[in-house]
Amino acid sequence: MNHRITYRLLPVLLGVMLLQLSACEDQPPTDYQPTPFLEGYLIVDEPIEGIVVAISQPITEPFQYDDMMLPNADVVLTVGETEYPLQYVIEDGIGSYRYPDTTVKVLPETRYALRV
Numbered sequence: 001m002n003h004r005i006t007y008r009l010l011p012v013l014l015g016v017m018l019l020q021l022s023a024c025e026d027q028p029p030t031d032y033q034p035t036p037f038l039e040g041y042l043i044v045d046e047p048i049e050g051i052v053v054a055i056s057q058p059i060t061e062p063f064q065y066d067d068m069m070l071p072n073a074d075v076v077l078t079v080g081e082t083e084y085p086l087q088y089v090i091e092d093g094i095g096s097y098r099y100p101d102t103t104v105k106v107l108p109e110t111r112y113a114l115r116v
Helices: 004-020
Strands: 036-039 052-055 076-079 082-085 087-091 094-098 113-115
Touching: 052 094
Parallel strands: none
Antiparallel strands: 036 052, 076 082, 076 113, 087 094
């Protein structure tokens, strides 16, 4: 009688072991290469602001906003022959680039070029 119970439990135990082995996941990649990126919106009749120049972060590390930002970049917005050098500012704990003269507004139907 003991042998019958053992033979019935054997497939269940093997199934549990297979599930456990298949549930193991791969280790996250450790050869992460940071990638720079740019984010920004120009809104008509608003000052030139909110341009973010940053670098991606690995998913294996805790997210740190300050580590992502690139505050020393040379960022210039150009409209025709006019250049607007942007400055990095921190407002309410969030850093971004903007043009210091807030009287300069984004023009409608105008092509802007951004150089970083």
